Amino acid sequence: MSADEILVGYDGSTDATLALNWALDEAQRSGRPVRLTYVFEWLTVAGWIGPGVAPGIWPDETARRQVEELVRKAAADAAAERPDVTVHGDVLDGPPALLLQERSADAGLLVLGSRGHGGFGGLLAGSTAVSVTAHAHCPVVVVRDGQADATGPVVVGVDGSESSQAALGFAVERAAQREVPLRVVRVFDPPGERWRPSDHDERATTDEERAAVEEMLSRWRQTFPDVVVEVDVRPGNPAATLVEASRDAQLVVVGSRGRGGLRGMLLGSVSQQLIQHAHCPVAVARER
Template identity: 40%
Template sequence: MSTTDPRITVGVDGSAGSTAAVAWAAKIASLRHLELRIVHGLQVAGLYYGGGMTGIGAATLFEAVQADGERAIADARTLAASIDKDLVITTELPNDPPVPMLIEESRHARMLVVGRTGTGGFAEMLVGGTAATVASHAHGPVAVIRGRRGTTTLPDSGPVVVGVDGSPNSEQAIAVAFEEASLRGVPLVAVHAWNDITYEDTRGTARILTQPETLEEGEERLLTERLAGWPEKYPDVEVRRLLVRDRPRHALLEASETAQLVVVGSRGRGGFTGMLLGSTSQALVQHAQCPVLVVRPERKK
């Protein structure tokens, strides 16, 4: 995994999802011996812009929002320190909208970590498609912390799962997945899903491919080729190959039910040019049963 600065950055807002993200990020930072940076965007300007609030009212509102932010930061710091008392922790509380702030923070982080949902209201950090927005525009890997069955209960066992589709972005995901599996001391499940139906045009006209047996042989060969060399680089990682006749999102969502982490490229070989987050990664960010690590293409400097 390429790095900019040796730190893990986590966005917080005081919600249960945010708390789970802090705990997960602290464990990763401790495991990697990296600094943990905790950030919270106040977004004060949007609270009373155009609302006619001036003087004491605006000042009181600012103080209340700032106090909430400081409390979220303090609680997150306490939780992280309880996980590793020797962890180096830094914090930041800018008066910036959360999404642009998180994207900018991703420039300087080895990994950006966000919760699956936010608190709602003024301080909302990750409601609806915000996690997907951050994953779409970040400058490095983004971990969206999801628990089993839509809860904040995070799995502490199971393999690392990686989606393999032959795209350049998938190649980067494989590299990251091997590293994550090695650090955790768990097997790696490489999932390659294929089907014999394609869509020929924007109207969704379906075409069934002939000779599915021949197609499957080719897909099996693709999976073998994409994994070539990695077991030698990570001899401690047990590799399990899973070739399934299904849509990638279905296969990976099912695999997430028993995994502790799913690693996926932000956009696969089937994505449309210009899309920043493909349908498979979108589905995982919104519905996976474990944390999802979205790996983005390395940006040219």
């Protein structure tokens, strides 16, 4: 695996196919290779071995061959549809979340469906997507089964933290690749009525926050002068605002943790809310 490779968690499900198609589009724009990885978890229960394969009894080598054929065909079909994209396929044995986390250390980007086999339409994101996104060593994109606007902007949430700096860089690069606008959203918590000073000026606070965002943007404006940037600064709830902004976006990007997040801890609340409720693919940028 090369450091710029796009790793796709693939199990033959509808959501995994959406993730694969998103990864192929990304690869076509960036020139990166794609690697489909099916993690085969043997179960000691008769009647079900792994997603996308016929029932059997552990350890059923026929089931393993079915998985290998599933991955081989998916990789071959993808390569035939996108002849300018290099596509590989792997089958690994073990716990899916753990192995995908380990493999992410050698990847440039990891792409997952929000749910695999066994997920039900309309439910929250699956445990594998949440766990891998929390612990991966590279940026992760979770592709949800929604109607993302292919012409919409790339939306990024920032709060001045190191994590949001990484998110901003990831987002502006994708906006430049796609030749679409970048919408930079900064949502701050206004002081509650009880703690609000008598001379509190919300407009002045908004102006200060906007100035901080513009400072973050300065080098990216110079690097990508053709990207149209919209800055949206407002008081409110960050997660709810970004979920709403995702309705008209083709991608929403956040950092793994915001201000106050502790290094090594799980995802921040905003990232988790977006993975569960966004209306378009969600990218969680991580610092290596």
